[in-house]
Amino acid sequence: MVKDNSNVLCTPSCSNFICLKRALRPGRSKDKPYCIWFKDVCMGANCKYAACKVHALLADKRCNLKIEVKRPAAPRKTKLDKEVALLEDKARKLLKRRRVNIEEEFIG
Numbered sequence: 001m002v003k004d005n006s007n008v009l010c011t012p013s014c015s016n017f018i019c020l021k022r023a024l025r026p027g028r029s030k031d032k033p034y035c036i037w038f039k040d041v042c043m044g045a046n047c048k049y050a051a052c053k054v055h056a057l058l059a060d061k062r063c064n065l066k067i068e069v070k071r072p073a074a075p076r077k078t079k080l081d082k083e084v085a086l087l088e089d090k091a092r093k094l095l096k097r098r099r100v101n102i103e104e105e106f107i108g
Contacts, residue, residue, distance in 0.1 A: 008066040010045035010057050016065070020049040 010017060012024065012033045023037035035042045037049070044050060045061035056064040 008062045010050065010052065010061055010063045012042040012044045012050075014052075014063070016053040016056065017044070018051050018053055019047075020051050023049070 012019075013031050018024070019035070019037075019042070021037050023035050024042060025034045025036055027034040027041060033042045034040075035047070045057065051057060052063070054065070058064055
């Protein structure tokens, strides 16, 4: 997860941000849209009428599109792993030729 929460919070300047009261108007600057319902600068995700077009607004006011998830790295295949896989394939082919059902003999 990203450590800095300020970058992942939902903002009204996002193209997917919508106001359920339809009270969002362009402000004096592009970064600060104006809310005609409260007659003030839009509060963004802190407002109870804030929503997202693509349903990415989480309950803790973060944007699911901005969150970076660290995924575990896939285990690297070593030379030994490749050799073991090759030997398993050869054994499976030999047993198949002799019509031995591998699942019944060894698993069940």
